[in-house]
Amino acid sequence: MYRKAAIALTFAVLLLITYSIFIGTVDLRSYFIPLLQSSPLGAQTLCATGPPLKVFMYDLPRRFNVGMLNRRTAEEAPVTGKDWPPWPKNSGLKKQHSVEYWMMGSLLWEGNGGDGTEVVRVSDPELADAFFVPFFSSLSFNTHGHNMNDPATEIDHQLQIDLVKLLRESKYWNRSGGRDHVIPLTHPNAFRFLRPQVNASIQIVVDFGRYPRVMSNLSKDVVTPYVHVVDSFKDDNRSDPFESRTILLFFQGRTYRKDEGIVRVKLAKVLAGYDDVHYERSVATGENIKSSTQRMRTSKFCLHPAGDTPSSCRLFDAIVSHCIPVIVSDEIELPFEDELDYTQFSIFFSFKEALQPGYMVNQLRKLPKEKWIEMWKQLKNIAHHFEFHYPPEKEDAVNMLWRQVKRKVPAVKLAVHRSQRLKISDWWRRRK
Secondary structure, eight states: OHHHHHHHHHHHHHHHHHHHHHHTOOOHHHHHOGGGGGSOGGGSOOOOOSSOEEEEEOOOOGGGTGGGTOTTOOOOSOOOSTTOOOOOTTOGGGGGGOHHHHHHHHHHSTTTTSTTOSEEEOSOGGGOSEEEOOOOHHHHHHHSOSSTTOTTHHHHHHHHHHHHHHHHTOHHHHHHTTTTEEEEOOSTTTTTTTGGGGTTSEEEESOSTTSOTTTOOTTTOEEOOOOOOSOOOTTOOOSOHHHHOOEEEEEEEOOOOSGGGGHHHHHHHHTTTOTTEEEEEOOOOHHHHHHHHHHHHTEEEEEEEOOSSSOOHHHHHHHHTTOEEEEEOSSOOOTTTTTOOGGGTOEEEOHHHHTSTTHHHHHHHHSOHHHHHHHHHHHHHHGGGGOOOSSOOTTSHHHHHHHHHHHHHHHHHHHHHHHHHOSSTTGGGGOO
């Protein structure tokens, strides 16, 4: 009797699986390899989903992009893959806001659209899923003056005026209201004069906290990492990485910041007096970046308090140094968080916890060596997702960003299609 019941049950399960495969709704891993479903994200290889995103890129004169890298040339013709310039080695902190450069380069690269890439450039805008606007808004701020009273700032202002005029004359901008256009705005002051004019676009941003929800929000925008400034730790193969890292907690940077960044001054007092805590006030010179690189590689934990905005390049410097990030922020948003679980390789403290004397240091000291090594391994596994390359590499930051954009497109298309036929755009809000 039991044998017949078991045979019947087995037959029913096989029939169900066969039917599911036939209609395309089954994931065989969930039947036969359930452990894969719960394995740590950091240990998995994230993979592309579906065909590459089809992107049309506007051909803008070089003054809007690479012309800022070499201001001695008057060349205005749009840059091509054949004359794509390398990122300057002596750019200093400008590098951290260079996401716009790497995204543009990925569209110009001759291997664009090949295996492992998430985006393909199309020459016919009618075929495009999205439109890329290659304006280096962050570099424009860093290049053309740093305050509103600087005469050079007018160049940045005029570039924004010229770009908005060009976009408003575009059939494709007007068709969607700019909602299917991608614009990198990674510096907090990028596009500072006319930011409201491009609010509807898919913005590539670092910090959401600086702007109100009507300007930046997770439903339409993409969180990007800063481009790391320190060199990546390529040969981190010590037999005992825990013992070889003799500094418990490391921080080096500006301590006088505004807004949430005032926590840095308070942390200086809380963390004073510990022999194995290095908390140093400094500015980002070439020499200080070199010393920071070495100290991150010899530290177990690297502190990431808020700066002028909740995020800073320091977090991504820590990741590529395989130094466990200690994130002190109540409002930070993190890149690729739909694919990466930051709690597997980072530790989080609220402002209140971090400013409680002795609390943060004691919690770090309590973390078992085995747990630290597990987190260190996770960092090594996921660090390549925060690397920017030209040509782009599979699963690097550039491809991760395009994959994030691809996931925004369906909602954008829905909004555009509905807006084209609705007589009362917000009728659902008027319901009682």
